[in-house]
Amino acid sequence: MPLYLTDDQIMLKDMVGPMLGEEGPRHLRRLRDGHDAAGWSRELWARFGEMGLAGVLVPETAGGSGLGHVEAGIVLEAIGRNLTPSPFLATAVAGVTVLAAADDAVRGRWLPDVVTGSATIGIAVDEGAKHRPAAIALRAERSGNGFRLTGSKTFVVQGGTADLLIVAARTAGAAGEEAGITLFAVPRASEGLDVESVRLADSGMAARLAFDGVAVDADAVIGEVDGGWGLLSRMLDAGRAGAAAELVGVGGAALDLTVDYLKTRRQFGREIGTFQALQFRAAHLYSELEIARAATLKAQQMLDAEHADAPKWVAVAKAKAGQAATLAVQEGVQMHGGIGMTDEYDIGLYMKRDRVLQEWFGDAAFQADRLAVMNGF
Amino acid sequence: MPLYLTDDQIMLKDMVGPMLGEEGPRHLRRLRDGHDAAGWSRELWARFGEMGLAGVLVPETAGGSGLGHVEAGIVLEAIGRNLTPSPFLATAVAGVTVLAAADDAVRGRWLPDVVTGSATIGIAVDEGAKHRPAAIALRAERSGNGFRLTGSKTFVVQGGTADLLIVAARTAGAAGEEAGITLFAVPRASEGLDVESVRLADSGMAARLAFDGVAVDADAVIGEVDGGWGLLSRMLDAGRAGAAAELVGVGGAALDLTVDYLKTRRQFGREIGTFQALQFRAAHLYSELEIARAATLKAQQMLDAEHADAPKWVAVAKAKAGQAATLAVQEGVQMHGGIGMTDEYDIGLYMKRDRVLQEWFGDAAFQADRLAVMNGF
Amino acid sequence: MAVVDEDVFRAEVRDWLEANCPAEMRAPVRGDEDLCWGGRNPTFSCPEQKVWLDRMAAKGWTVPDWPVAYGGGGLTPAETKILRAEMKAIGARSPLYSFGISMLGPALLEYGSEAQKLHYLPQIARGEIRWCQGYSEPGAGSDLASLQTRADDRGDHWLVNGQKVWTSYADKADWIFCLVRTDATEKQKGITFLLFDMASPGVTTKPILLISGSSPFCETFFDDVRVPKDQVVGAVNRGWDVAKYLLGHEREMISGMGLAAGDPSLGRTLTDIGDPGLRALVAAFDVDAYAFQAMSERFIDELKAGQAHPAQPSMMKYAGTELNKQRSELAMAAGGSDALEWDSARSNTGAAARTWLRSKGNSIEGGTSEIQLGIVAKRILALPG
């Protein structure tokens, strides 16, 4: 498969881009300045549902669009370019990857609502400030017909508004081990579950969850008891590839804003874009972003092909897209000079979003380390 | 003490600089093109002896100049600037640091010859391709009145011409442990010791040593049996600070060559030094080298003051000087363009010397790790 | 000053401080609200803050090395150093924070008329007038001299029209010192250094919201502001000389700020660096941090000895601000998702993230990194063009 978009994929891009681009970052500003409690628009999400975007990864037989990670990435790149707050990544990419593997009961209960855009999902994996999935310590102990969950989660993006939480818990073994992890489908409105929503630097919301013996039925288990690591990893990889795509969008928009600025801003009697040092830095940045885009598309194609090397390419994509986007927002703010520091200009919003996406599902250093481990060193 | 050179130190600098600068890199070229087996000039080294430079760190009571690491660094910076091959670092800095702690017998036997420039020292610590002093595995086993040494050493700079070898051996414990190491003074002309001299990229020589039960007397031990780690570390730190100073010289000369070239070379109808991108890179490089120079002087002052934090500052100096010098030679070759790649121009010689100095006594990554460990993380 | 005299002076200072510095003014500053800025309508966090200011001002010790005639203490450099050391020894707070002291004062001392010195400097010394600086303009940026705010000569007064930006505390200042264009046909040589009252009709200010949140910076607008003719410092059309003098002064101050104090290690401040990649980055950063600390020590020592290259502050500003940005980036990485919180009490209303975002301005304000690199290239390395 050639490493560029097919005609169908370009059509999707040409549909989603203008749709989100119409308002662009103003959409985020409106939610932010209105202190919106959710941090994202239910109206827009319902439209994603209608257009089949919420079900992009769901098979047509299950009411979805039956598309793949490449298509999800196209949507996410547009989301990144326009800074559109959306449940898309957590719900339609990461969440759906797990739901697809669930028993009929859980799938039947949630998937239709997810596809129509009327239910959203929160991913509850991290327990510390850094993404370290093997370190899961939240315990799920057998109790009667089901389990009781005790422990805490953090950085559950949009967890406060999520209808369903995918919770990675430890049913055996010790923190640090990959074995002994089990995934649970836990309604947010469960007894004993305390949800604290906090606003992040990018104006989005994330939740800290406290589980105090939260009771769930046995059929809340998704996948195998104690053997959830593989499914968890697939979910995280879907999230990582998606975050990479959004980062490519964030970085690409930051580059475009900056290049536009270089062409219009005049200093010392000429456009600052004529200054060689700035030209070279912009060209280097372009190069980094193009490479990140290629790596991201490669990872998505590998995921869609269910290739054994997909996890490697996902690690590469998340790391490279993160680095390139971070460079883009840093160079963007610096080259904008003083006005780049003001809230009035959009470039700072891209810097904030980049930082959140860097951390989500593991930062560049984490991904590089993972790649090294997969390569045996 | 202010962090700049005293008047006396400036006098030393003004003496050594012109002395080595007269021939500059031509001295190295002459030795290299003549396939000199030693790789350094006995004549020049004798002059170092006469001038009191070989005994720079040796107390006046022992016939030396009674100066410190700052002064040694001044000599080494001049050596670096002029690419002068010299036993100075191994012998007069690292070697002397150990000899000073030796019993009268060993000191009396070797120090006078070292001070006059008639004996040189090889430092035999490394056993693998990377500097990892705690990993010493060469065994010294008690045998009669003394010890028998068995094992191998590598990267013994100027070991093939050294009269005396300082050998770090394991008398107890296992490779990886700091305890159980003992330093020995071993004449190169010992039975059972095989010395293979190899030429390195910078045209200097280093030796690989094979010890096949080499017998030494008990009084060949320098410092305590099993407790040599502290003295070994002091020797290595002296070497590291010295290598940092030489690196500052290498980097400084590379910067000067490059800035001169930028001022004279014309392209597209003007001096290439008018191109902003090159100006900024040169200015950044200047900044890095100034910082490296400050860090190196700080480390030397701390060593001279026998300050408890000296090892930290030595790690900082070696790492920073290494990075700055490497940047200098890389930028130097690139900004010289094609002619920077030719053997005819000196810039490539600086690149080669930089690489050898990077490795010697541990590279920048090693030093950064050491600093982190000393800082408890 | 002989050593004996120094000891006498030191003892006097110590006694005076002991008797006059209120206990409340010896406690560490907890935040902006503890800083005293003076002004027409001063706010004091406690009565002792006012007492402390008044007592110090009465001695002339808010500006110890200014001449007594201008409200200063008339101290020699050696005496000034002793005063500062003794204040530091008891943890005495600075009695007055003031752009009048740090920025306008040096300009007036160098370029002001005798009448101006006698009028303005004592007000500054006593903290009666709070000043702000009107240099930057939206269209100018790094090319400061391209400023457009006009002062038209209307016989008995100047008529000022235009806009300034990045005016720190313009909304709280009483007077402004300002660069204005008095000759549109010249660039540097058409600029004049003007002083005027921010209460003048036609002056409005608007605070600037930064990506890190609220800030002391303002946009400042001048709409037909009348300024008396005698409020020019230096000659008309020679304001650029005054500005350059002050910029050098400021750059030196900024480049020496926060230098060489305490252990610069980032790694030591982090509790758990689990990730090996991050640990390596922090270890590499620490090398740079220590090395720059050594450079700062060297720079300050060379400055004191008069050995520093005049353009060396540019190098320090460049390297120091870039390093600080890097520190903030790594601190954010180490802080992970906790550090992303923006307005929770737990995160001290997003202190980590706001500090990180604010640090991005370091390499822009006070001359961008690009400006500094250009200065180093031309003035230190003597590169052409």
Add this chain to the structure above:
Amino acid sequence: MAVVDEDVFRAEVRDWLEANCPAEMRAPVRGDEDLCWGGRNPTFSCPEQKVWLDRMAAKGWTVPDWPVAYGGGGLTPAETKILRAEMKAIGARSPLYSFGISMLGPALLEYGSEAQKLHYLPQIARGEIRWCQGYSEPGAGSDLASLQTRADDRGDHWLVNGQKVWTSYADKADWIFCLVRTDATEKQKGITFLLFDMASPGVTTKPILLISGSSPFCETFFDDVRVPKDQVVGAVNRGWDVAKYLLGHEREMISGMGLAAGDPSLGRTLTDIGDPGLRALVAAFDVDAYAFQAMSERFIDELKAGQAHPAQPSMMKYAGTELNKQRSELAMAAGGSDALEWDSARSNTGAAARTWLRSKGNSIEGGTSEIQLGIVAKRILALPG
């Protein structure tokens, strides 16, 4: 070509190769000595090398897609692809390495007269004449068009004087294709593309020693070299067009070289990375290496589909060569003191160090990184100036 025809052709090719490619020519190339460059005085590493060249040349398959009239195979692109695939399948060596094929040929096909094509191209195809390229000059460097080598019109011949540098294998080549100045009053528009015999009186060459050791590069000197008038390719004073066409061709070739083949991980090739800092650097490098491999795949795919931006090869050249330098740096770091050895048998005469030093030229030759970045800035990002 219909699928059926393709299958027929593939079978024919396979049979012919099976019958005609000597077993020795199916063994992997061990070093430079196994490459066949042809020329007037060719050297063959074994008799089979000559057999293989002659048989392939007889079929026109040294240049399969050139017209038969010019010594080529007259194959369609699809057929050419099949031939290459079948050669690859049996590990057949390329029968001929030639700048005539890769550089001069395309220029002659585009700009040569019919007489020139009929004369020079078949010689190239048969490997009878070995060519070298005379573009760079000591004073020119990145500013290629500022070249000074003069060709003066002497009625019935050109008189060439000047000096070229970086002429690969000039000491082994039979003829040179060369840029010369025929009008000193113009820059680009005063350059002519000239061919001449390196055996002409007045031509001398001198090999260039690199920091990595000996090299194929030479300095080439022209002292009153007489060149017949009909040896100009394209119009007089329009040689820059020809050169630009070839430079684009070359850049595309270089940027596609070594791309997308095999696992790009450096870490996997290292046996023991004990140092945690070095491990982190290698891990970070591997991210870049894989990512660039994806970019290479994308670039080649887009090139094939005609979707690549015409200036994209500049970006690939820049990123690829910088990455390769970084790989060499890290390989040296990982190799430690072993990798520093220069002429020992153990180190294969310093292969690691020489490879590392040679890699530094990657970002200089074929257009420096600075030139490429400028092209990307102007032609892709459309920045002004």
